[in-house]
Amino acid sequence: MKRLRNGLELPEIGFGTYKAGANDTEVVTEAIHAGYRLIDTASVYGTERAVGKAVRACGISRDALVITTKAWRTELGYDQVMRAFERSLGRLDMDYIDLYLLHWPARDDDVDRDSWRAMERLYDEGVVNAIGVSNYLTHHLQNILAVCNVLPMVDQIEFHPGYLQQDTVEFALNNGICMEAWSPLGRQRLNEEPQLLALAASHGTTVQAICLAFVRQSGLIPLPKSSSAERMRENLKSDITLTSEEMDIIRGMLQCGWSGEHPDVAPDKDVKVPD
Numbered sequence: 001m002k003r004l005r006n007g008l009e010l011p012e013i014g015f016g017t018y019k020a021g022a023n024d025t026e027v028v029t030e031a032i033h034a035g036y037r038l039i040d041t042a043s044v045y046g047t048e049r050a051v052g053k054a055v056r057a058c059g060i061s062r063d064a065l066v067i068t069t070k071a072w073r074t075e076l077g078y079d080q081v082m083r084a085f086e087r088s089l090g091r092l093d094m095d096y097i098d099l100y101l102l103h104w105p106a107r108d109d110d111v112d113r114d115s116w117r118a119m120e121r122l123y124d125e126g127v128v129n130a131i132g133v134s135n136y137l138t139h140h141l142q143n144i145l146a147v148c149n150v151l152p153m154v155d156q157i158e159f160h161p162g163y164l165q166q167d168t169v170e171f172a173l174n175n176g177i178c179m180e181a182w183s184p185l186g187r188q189r190l191n192e193e194p195q196l197l198a199l200a201a202s203h204g205t206t207v208q209a210i211c212l213a214f215v216r217q218s219g220l221i222p223l224p225k226s227s228s229a230e231r232m233r234e235n236l237k238s239d240i241t242l243t244s245e246e247m248d249i250i251r252g253m254l255q256c257g258w259s260g261e262h263p264d265v266a267p268d269k270d271v272k273v274p275d
């Protein structure tokens with residue numbers, strides 16, 4: 001377990017629900033039955049309803065689960081975040097959320113500060129147990145840290161052997177911000193990477209297990225997604241330990257870089273949050 005600064009504990013691995021598939025409720029239910037207790041969704045994924053249904057039907061006590069959701073880029077600003085939160089709560093059909101995140105920075109420091117004030121209000125009202133951000137680089141975190149009353153507890157960023165974001169990880173961890181890794185398997189882009197294949201062969205395991213060990217040993221919580229019951233169990237059970245030399249080999253690997261959009265670059269076109 002990783003303890004946030006307010007005492008809330010997060011499991012060492014979580015389950016990602018982006019593109020969980022047409023049978024998303026079954027996928028999330030299967031993940032909970034496999035043993036995942038941290039579930040990651042977002043307003044823009046269209047999986048909040050499925051997460052809510054799976055949580056209600058799974059037979060596991062609500063307080064044993066850590067449910068994360070996020071306010072999308074089109075939902076930023078004080079009033080917008082407050083309304084986005086209500087919509088997410090409605091789709092999840094829950095009366096509180098464990099961890100609420102701002103999904104992306106706004107590329108406008110004032111908007112980010114306004115959005116964060118709404119997050120602080122939700123936290124003070126007790127409708128969220130912890131608040132944080134996602135895709136915030138060091139300068140975005142500094143913008144919030146300079147004015148906040150409640151420090152961000154989590155930053156969820158893209159992190160895997162092909163994209164280390166070292167500066168942000170060091171800054172966040174040094175400031176007591178818990179880091180979560182999205183696309184911890186590199187979204188299939190690392191499967192043929194020779195150094196990872198060699199490490200997998202020497203440990204008698206898979207590239208994916210090497211990626212997850214690397215993420216965990218770097219101090220981040222991996223959030224792998226799989227729609228296959230077998231692979232979600234494999235990811236959860238993977239528990240190999242890399243030596244410091246092996247960690248160095250991975251750190252020295254050629255970087256394949258970010259897979260999606262960059263927090264400092266305006267998207268060509270923004271995705272709409274589904275109803």
Ligand SMILES: NC(=O)c1ccc[n+]([C@@H]2O[C@H](COP(=O)([O-])OP(=O)(O)OC[C@H]3O[C@@H](n4cnc5c(N)ncnc54)[C@H](OP(=O)(O)O)[C@@H]3O)[C@@H](O)[C@H]2O)c1
Pocket residue numbers: 015016017018019040041103134135156157181182183184185186187188206208223224225226227228231232234235
């Ligand atoms: N905050 C953000 O901006 C942000 C952005 C992107 C993602 N996320 C979160 O991070 C989660 C994970 O990211 P991601 O889905 O982009 O990438 P990922 O977890 O790195 O990769 C998922 C891909 O790997 C495959 N896979 C999973 N386990 C495997 C295994 N053991 N062996 C072989 N293949 C395996 C999956 O296929 P199958 O499903 O067929 O197994 C899927 O194609 C998302 O679901 C979401 O919750 C957050």
